[in-house]
Amino acid sequence: MAKYTEDDLKVELESKEYEYGFYTELDSETFPVGLNEDIVRAISKKKEEPQWMTDWRIESFRAWQEMVEPTWANVNYEKPDFQAISYYSAPKDVDPNKTLDDVDPELLAMYKKLGISLDEQKKMNNIAMDIVVDSVSVATTFKKTLNEKGIIFCSISEAIKEHPELVKQYLGTVVPQKDNFYAALNSAVFSDGSFCYIPKGVHCPMELSTYFRINQAGTGQFERTLLIADEGSYVSYLEGCTAPSRDENQLHAAVVELIALDGAEIKYSTVQNWYPGNKEGKGGVFNFVTKRGLCEKGAKISWTQVETGSAVTWKYPSCILKGDNSVGEFYSIAVTNNFQQADTGTKMVHLGKNTKSTIISKGISAGKSQNSYRGLVQIGTRAENARNFSQCDSLLMGNNCGAHTFPYIESKNSTAIIEHEATTSKIGEDQVFYCNQRGIPTEKAIALIVNGFSKDVLNKLPMEFAVEAQKLLEISLEGSVG
Amino acid sequence: MLEINNLHASVEDKGILKGINLKVNAGEVHAIMGPNGAGKSTLASIIAGNENYEVSEGEILLEGEDISELAPEERAHKGVFLSFQYPVEIPGVSVTNFMKTAINESRKANGKEEMPANEMLKLIREKSELLEIDRKFLSRSLNEGFSGGEKKRNEIFQMAMLEPKLAILDETDSGLDIDALRIVANGVNKLKSQDNAVVVITHYQRLLDYIVPDFVHVLMDGKIVKSGTKELAYELEEKGYDWIKAEMV
Numbered sequence: 243m244a245k246y247t248e249d250d251l252k253v254e255l256e257s258k259e260y261e262y263g264f265y266t267e268l269d270s271e272t273f274p275v276g277l278n279e280d281i282v283r284a285i286s287k288k289k290e291e292p293q294w295m296t297d298w299r300i301e302s303f304r305a306w307q308e309m310v311e312p313t314w315a316n317v318n319y320e321k322p323d324f325q326a327i328s329y330y331s332a333p334k335d336v337d338p339n340k341t342l343d344d345v346d347p348e349l350l351a352m353y354k355k356l357g358i359s360l361d362e363q364k365k366m367n368n369i370a371m372d373i374v375v376d377s378v379s380v381a382t383t384f385k386k387t388l389n390e391k392g393i394i395f396c397s398i399s400e401a402i403k404e405h406p407e408l409v410k411q412y413l414g415t416v417v418p419q420k421d422n423f424y425a426a427l428n429s430a431v432f433s434d435g436s437f438c439y440i441p442k443g444v445h446c447p448m449e450l451s452t453y454f455r456i457n458q459a460g461t462g463q464f465e466r467t468l469l470i471a472d473e474g475s476y477v478s479y480l481e482g483c484t485a486p487s488r489d490e491n492q493l494h495a496a497v498v499e500l501i502a503l504d505g506a507e508i509k510y511s512t513v514q515n516w517y518p519g520n521k522e523g524k525g526g527v528f529n530f531v532t533k534r535g536l537c538e539k540g541a542k543i544s545w546t547q548v549e550t551g552s553a554v555t556w557k558y559p560s561c562i563l564k565g566d567n568s569v570g571e572f573y574s575i576a577v578t579n580n581f582q583q584a585d586t587g588t589k590m591v592h593l594g595k596n597t598k599s600t601i602i603s604k605g606i607s608a609g610k611s612q613n614s615y616r617g618l619v620q621i622g623t624r625a626e627n628a629r630n631f632s633q634c635d636s637l638l639m640g641n642n643c644g645a646h647t648f649p650y651i652e653s654k655n656s657t658a659i660i661e662h663e664a665t666t667s668k669i670g671e672d673q674v675f676y677c678n679q680r681g682i683p684t685e686k687a688i689a690l691i692v693n694g695f696s697k698d699v700l701n702k703l704p705m706e707f708a709v710e711a712q713k714l715l716e717i718s719l720e721g722s723v724g
Numbered sequence: 725m726l727e728i729n730n731l732h733a734s735v736e737d738k739g740i741l742k743g744i745n746l747k748v749n750a751g752e753v754h755a756i757m758g759p760n761g762a763g764k765s766t767l768a769s770i771i772a773g774n775e776n777y778e779v780s781e782g783e784i785l786l787e788g789e790d791i792s793e794l795a796p797e798e799r800a801h802k803g804v805f806l807s808f809q810y811p812v813e814i815p816g817v818s819v820t821n822f823m824k825t826a827i828n829e830s831r832k833a834n835g836k837e838e839m840p841a842n843e844m845l846k847l848i849r850e851k852s853e854l855l856e857i858d859r860k861f862l863s864r865s866l867n868e869g870f871s872g873g874e875k876k877r878n879e880i881f882q883m884a885m886l887e888p889k890l891a892i893l894d895e896t897d898s899g900l901d902i903d904a905l906r907i908v909a910n911g912v913n914k915l916k917s918q919d920n921a922v923v924v925i926t927h928y929q930r931l932l933d934y935i936v937p938d939f940v941h942v943l944m945d946g947k948i949v950k951s952g953t954k955e956l957a958y959e960l961e962e963k964g965y966d967w968i969k970a971e972m973v
Contacts, residue, residue, distance in 0.1 A: 671776070676812045679772050680826035680882065681800035681833065690825060694816025694865065 273330040279303060282430050285330050289399045289433070292406060302419040302429030309423045312556075315585040316614040316646055319554045322493050322528060327462045329431045387448070394439040395450055398466050401437035408439055412470055416499040416536045416562070424495040424530040424556075428464045432497070435465035440475040440506070449704055451480040462493040469499070471506035471541075478509040480707055491553060492517075492527045500535030500543055504565065507542045508535065511703055512559075513711050516551035518718075523581025523610075526553025533557065539565030539594070546702045548711040549576040549586060550718040558616065560589035563597035563625075570599040573699040575711075577718045578611030578643070587617035587648075592628040592658070601632040604696050607643035608719055614646040619660055621653040628658045636666040637695050639688070639719065667695075689716040725750045725921040726771070726890050731782035733770050740766045742946035744782070748890070751918040755932055755957060756925045758943035759965050764925045765809055767943070768894045772806040773799045786890065800826075801833040803889030803920075807879040807896050814866040819878060820848065822866050823885050830886065851884040855911045872899025880911045887915070892923045897931035909934030929961035942968055 273281065282303045286296040311321060388395050394405060402409050419429040436452040452467065471477050494516060502508050510533075519526025529552035535543035545559040561570030572588035590599035599619065607613040619630045636645035647664050669691055677687030692715055693700065700708050731744040740763045748754050758764050770777050771784060773796030784792045791799050814822065828838045839847075852859060855877055867875055876896050883891050893912070897905055912935050916922060924935055932940075932954060940957045942950040942965070950956065950968055 670812065673812050673814060675774055675796060676808065676814075677826075678796035679800055679804075679806050679808075680822070680886070681797050681830040682826055683795075683797045683829065686825065686829065690817055690822070691814055694814055697816040 273328050275328045276325045277303075277327070277329055277431070281329055285431055285433060288330065289402070291399075291402055294406075294410065295402055298414070298419070299430050302426050303431075305420045306423065306426035306430055309420070309426055311423050315556050315616070316612065316648070317554050317556065317583040317585050319491075319528065319583070322462075322491065324427075327493060329462060329464070330433050388446075391444050391447065392441040393444060393446055394437065396437055398432070398435040398437045398468060401468070405437070405439070408470065409437070409468065412499070412501055413468060414499075416501060416534045417497050417532050422532060425497050425532040428466060428495050428497045428532070431462075432464045432466035435467045435496070436469075437467070438469045438477065438479065440471045440477045442472045443474045444472075445475065446477040449478050449480055451482070453482050462495065464494075465496045467496070467498040468501075469508060469510070470501045471503060471508050473503045474505040475503075476507045478704060479511070480704060481510070481512045482515070482710075491519075491525060493530070494527050494552075495530045496532070498531070498533040498559075500533075502535060502537050502541035502543050502568075504539045505541060506538070507544075509544045509546070509704075510535070510559070511546040511707055512548065513703075513707055513714065514547065514549045514551050514555075515714055517553075518551050518580065518582050519553040521580050523553070526582070527551065528553060529555045529557060531555075531557040533559035534562065534589075535560070535570070536562045537565055537568035537570060537597075540567045541565055542569040542571070544569075544571040544573070544702070545588065546573040546699065547575070547586075548699070548703070548707075548714065549574070549584060550714045552584070553582060555582075555584040555586055557586045558588055560591070561599065562591045562593065563599065563628075564593045565597075566594040567596045568594055569597070572599075572601045572603070572617075573702045574602070575604045575606070575696045575699045575715070576613055576615075577606045577715060578608070578613045579718055580609040580611060582609075582611045584612070585614040585616055587615045589618040589620070590630060591618075591620045591622070592625040592630070593622045595624065595626045596628070597625055598629045599631075601630070601634070602698050603632075603634045604699055605634070605636045605645050606639070606692060606695065606715075606719070607636070607645050608639040610642045612644045612646070614648060616648040616650075618650040618652070620651075621655050621658040621660070623654045625655050626657050628655060630658075630660045632660075632662045634662075634664045635695065636664075637692070638666065638668045685716075688719060692716070692719060725752075725787060726923070727785040727788075728771075729783050729785070731767075731770070731784065732780045733766065733777045734780060735766075735777050740777070740946055741770070744943075744946070744948060746941065746948060748921045748923060750889075750921055751916075752938045753916065753922045753924065753935060755937035755940045755954075756923060756943050756948075757927070757929075757940060757957065757960055760927075762943045763946045764943050765894055768806055768809075768892045768923075768925055771799075771890075771892060772796055772804060797829070798833070800886075801830050805883050805886055805888030805891045807876070807883060807891065807893040809895040809898065811867050811870075811875045811879055813868045813870075815868050817866050819862045819864060819866055819881075823848070823882060826882070827885060847885060851881055854884055854914060855881045856907050857881055873901060873904040876900055877904060877908055880908050884911060884915055887920075889920050890923070891915075891920065892925065893935075894925045895927065896924070897926055897928065905931065906934060929957045932957050944968065944972075 279300060282299050286299055417425050420426055438450055440446050469479060500508050500510060516527035516529055537543050543561050549555055559572060563570050570590050576584045576586050578584050588601055601617055603615045605613040605615055615634045621628045634647050638645055645666055649662055651660055673691055674684055674687050693712060700711060703711055726748040728744050728746040731741050733741040756764055779792055783790050786802055824844060831839060876899060937954050940952050940954055941948045949972055
């Protein structure tokens with residue numbers, strides 16, 4: 243990877259538009275709009291799924307029909323018309339047994355634009371990657387190397403066919419079909435996503451990564467990720483997302499389930515950069531995501547997220563600390579600018595003894611945006627000596643944005659120790675002037691201050707991602723002060 | 725080096741500077757003294773380019789060039805440095821990282837390459853020794869949790885790193901104990917040369933025992949009402965400011 247210099251950053255900062263806003267002309271097969279049981283069956287058929295999977299989807303769909311959209315989040319938006327969305331769109335000619343050489347050249351050109359050079363990835367970076375465009379997984383790299391260790395890393399569709407026993411055993415165990423409105427919808431119509439299994443005692447030798455892209459207009463993206471770390475194993479997983487700039491809102495409702503068996507460790511990092519809408523608040527992705535992990539004895543799950551995109555975000559990566567001595571962590575930076583709205587946070591559910599959780603949330607609001615942290619720390623009756631530390635810091639830029647914190651604590655065990663710290667600060671004119679006086683121009687000064695503010699979380703990201711994330715923060719806050 | 729002619733400035737329509745004239749040549753040290761609220765800090769801020777003040781009249785020349793319309797960072801690139809009376813905190817940004825950014829921004833603006841890392845390290849080592857600063861201090865967040873003395877010492881460390889042409893020290897002595905005062909003054913003296921100039925703003929004569937001024941000016945009610953040599957500072961220390969007021973009437 244070439245060294246990223248400050249000049250590169252400057253060039254990027256000057257191109258003020260959302261840089262992933264292009265649309266690629268791909269020959270796609272897209273289902274008619276609307277949702278009913280026939281569509282659900284058609285998706286399942288298209289994916290050549292076994293009967294149990296079709297039944298599972300139908301069951302979810304029926305549950306979803308009985309449910310209503312949640313309204314408790316601190317966001318305002320026009321509800322999506324679920325009958326106006328197409329639930330399946332796939333670039334044509336995607337052969338599940340493809341190698342990279344067979345992939346549509348247009349697709350490859352698109353990856354290049356996204357900054358993902360698969361060839362380079364193959365050779366240089368120690369990252370195995372699965373790429374999901376619209377509804378289907380189009381390429382998974384490094385399969386062979388991973389196979390040698392017994393690691394399974396493939397699209398979820400493939401997993402349903404090739405490893406039904408694992409999918410059957412774990413799918414929906416952490417996020418049940420009826421968990422919430424969007425999880426139910428996802429369970430009915432999910433079209434693809436990534437699947438990963440790390441065998442007992444295996445330390446995954448490379449970062450696993452999924453890149454999500456919404457390309458087609460009028461489609462929703464409903465990916466499903468299932469990650470199982472068997473006893474004593476370790477994996478670090480990265481997830482990135484982009485979408486074209488469009489005037490209408492696009493719906494993204496994903497479900498991610500993590501299972502960390504005894505003594506396993508999962509690090510899950512996300513850089514979410516869906517199209518945020520334009521400066522007037524038109525368009526942008528609705529990002530309604532359910533992410534949850536289950537920790538068995540002595541297991542650890544660590545969520546790190548950098549959220550800069552989407553018009554509306556509704557997302558709470560959570561940990562269920564079921565096993566004794568298990569550990570949950572949540573590190574988050576959420577940036578909102580212009581008219582973006584984010585309601586994000588985590589749930590730490592302490593069930594086992596001596597369970598520990600840490601929450602570090604950094605919210606940065608600019609423009610006319612609203613940024614909320616919502617978190618729940620729950621200590622069960624059996625959770626002796628549970629510990630939680632939460633820190634929620636908000637940084638405001640300008641006078642028209644909002645930062646909100648909604649921490650919930652429920653403790654049913656008197657031995658629990660729960661700490662919560664929160665701060666709200668504003669980037670002061672005096673801070674900017676101080677930097678200016680030392681020769682640092684305002685844009686750079688803000689980048690410096692924001693990076694300083696976010697440092698605790700940026701440090702948790704894998705190196706490759708940290709640079710990208712830092713860049714994203716700066717671009718997202720373009721022109722928000724002064 | 726610095727020439728200020730008939731400078732008038734106000735904040736929210738309240739006149740603060742009412743016709744300042746000041747000439748500082750290269751190689752000179754000037755002290756500006758005066759009672760609280762006379763406009764000393766305002767003058768420092770305005771020279772540095774703080775946009776909260778409205779300059780209604782007059783000019784500020786740096787080496788003959790009018791800088792009064794320039795942005796604060798542009799003035800910094802030309803060699804203006806202000807040691808703040810109240811340095812701000814920037815959490816999460818280390819002193820080293822901050823200095824690196826500042827130096828490279830100035831170099832960039834002056835058409836120079838970034839400073840190579842080894843050179844930067846050498847410079848940091850050299851200057852931190854000059855100000856007797858512990859290296860651990862440099863990895864701490866800028867001014868966060870610093871004592872008053874540490875903040876001031878850090879300001880002079882930054883001055884040493886940036887090697888300005890014109891350094892304005894705004895109440896650098898406040899909050900310093902006698903040992904720290906000596907270290908800071910010693911640092912300033914070592915940085916002094918025939919090519920740069922220092923303007924010291926202070927309440928007390930104490931600092932001037934260590935940084936000996938060539939000229940002392942008294943600023944009262946937005947004007948320089950009296951100028952002299954360092955003896956003037958002793959006189960002020962002894963008699964206060966009232967006698968000057970009386971003299972003015």
